[in-house]
Amino acid sequence: MKKIGIIGSGVMGHGIGQLYAQHGSFVTLYDINEEALNHAKSMINDSLSAMVEKSIITEAEKVKTFEFLSFTTDFATAVMDADMVVEVVPEVLELKLKVYHQIEELVSEKTVISSNTSAIPLSELVQGSKHPERFIITHYFAPAQIIPLVEIIQLNGLTDPQLMENVLNFLKLCGKSPIVLKKEVPGFIANRMQMALMREAFWLYENEIASAEDIDTVIKDSLGFRYVFLGPLEGQDIAGIGTTYNVGLKLFPVLDDTKTPHKFLKEMIDKNTVGLRSKKGFYEYTEESAAEKIRTRNDNFLEVFKLRKKQLGK
Numbered sequence: 001m002k003k004i005g006i007i008g009s010g011v012m013g014h015g016i017g018q019l020y021a022q023h024g025s026f027v028t029l030y031d032i033n034e035e036a037l038n039h040a041k042s043m044i045n046d047s048l049s050a051m052v053e054k055s056i057i058t059e060a061e062k063v064k065t066f067e068f069l070s071f072t073t074d075f076a077t078a079v080m081d082a083d084m085v086v087e088v089v090p091e092v093l094e095l096k097l098k099v100y101h102q103i104e105e106l107v108s109e110k111t112v113i114s115s116n117t118s119a120i121p122l123s124e125l126v127q128g129s130k131h132p133e134r135f136i137i138t139h140y141f142a143p144a145q146i147i148p149l150v151e152i153i154q155l156n157g158l159t160d161p162q163l164m165e166n167v168l169n170f171l172k173l174c175g176k177s178p179i180v181l182k183k184e185v186p187g188f189i190a191n192r193m194q195m196a197l198m199r200e201a202f203w204l205y206e207n208e209i210a211s212a213e214d215i216d217t218v219i220k221d222s223l224g225f226r227y228v229f230l231g232p233l234e235g236q237d238i239a240g241i242g243t244t245y246n247v248g249l250k251l252f253p254v255l256d257d258t259k260t261p262h263k264f265l266k267e268m269i270d271k272n273t274v275g276l277r278s279k280k281g282f283y284e285y286t287e288e289s290a291a292e293k294i295r296t297r298n299d300n301f302l303e304v305f306k307l308r309k310k311q312l313g314k
């Protein structure tokens with residue numbers, strides 16, 4: 001993919017653009033105003049600087065990455081002649097459909113159009129498109145330039161298999177771990193598993209089984225520690241399926257199976273205790289400790305990124 005247009009340069013768009021530029025594609029980031037683009041530029045600069053500090057890339061590679069990046073508020077400039085256009089606008093179906101219509105008016109039949117949607121099925125995204133066979137979902141995780149997984153959703157019998165192959169190979173060249181879903185399913189895979197875990201964490205918290213801090217410690221110092229290197233299914237092979245089955249017989253009937261998000265979450269929203277941005281969520285923050293939380297998170301992610309890169313040989 002020599003030339004890539006990114007539509008929407010927010011939280012996810014700037015990271016996806018950075019990743020492709022770091023791997024030698026000419027990337028044009030589009031957004032609706034200069035302010036959004038300046039913010040994206042500064043986020044990319046900070047992210048690349050942190051990678052230089054951790055010796056993940058050199059200063060020269062940082063400079064080179066910016067040579068592969070351009071920023072525009074002119075839609076046509078972003079998508080003209082692109083081999084792939086990645087849509088990363090807010091999660092509103094009508095907005096996404098409008099953007100696809102604009103893209104299809106300007107690009108060749110061969111251009112790949114991919115979406116980073118969190119939850120809208122591909123079958124809804126392709127409604128009204130001229131060439132549905134070139135649409136796919138490439139679902140990244142924030143920060144997109146660091147977290148290796150990309151979930152790919154295609155439509156059996158509709159999506160062009162050669163295009164799929166090209167995108168898969170391209171993502172691997174970018175150091176990613178892409179996986180392809182065999183069927184469409186709401187939430188794809190990672191968010192389904194994440195929400196299953198969150199449902200139980202919320203139940204434990206609501207029923208005062210342990211403090212927020214202790215619930216977080218349990219995950220960070222047990223499952224989280226393992227899961228970087230050992231997935232849940234291969235982990236069961238090590239533990240033995242018999243044990244897992246017997247534990248399941250005891251635990252499945254008593255696990256939380258509520259069908260709506262827990263009531264206390266709505267109360268937190270109503271009280272504006274929504275986390276870092278209101279300085280209170282499950283924990284309390286000051287301006288400094290909130291900034292420190294993000295700094296430490298980014299720093300730790302880069303350490304794991306280095307380790308994972310080494311393990312994957314990328």
Ligand SMILES: NC(=O)c1ccc[n+]([C@@H]2O[C@H](COP(=O)([O-])OP(=O)(O)OC[C@H]3O[C@@H](n4cnc5c(N)ncnc54)[C@H](O)[C@@H]3O)[C@@H](O)[C@H]2O)c1
Nearest residue numbers: 008009010011012013036088089090091116117118140142
């Ligand atoms: N934030 C996450 O962690 C995350 C993770 C995975 C997937 N996603 C998905 O990625 C997509 C983007 O999410 P985000 O978090 O980056 O949102 P965001 O709000 O940070 O960024 C969206 C950007 O799109 C721009 N925009 C708005 N209207 C536009 C238009 N008509 N044309 C072009 N650009 C426009 C905005 O100015 C903004 O810069 C959503 O579909 C979201 O569900 C988000």
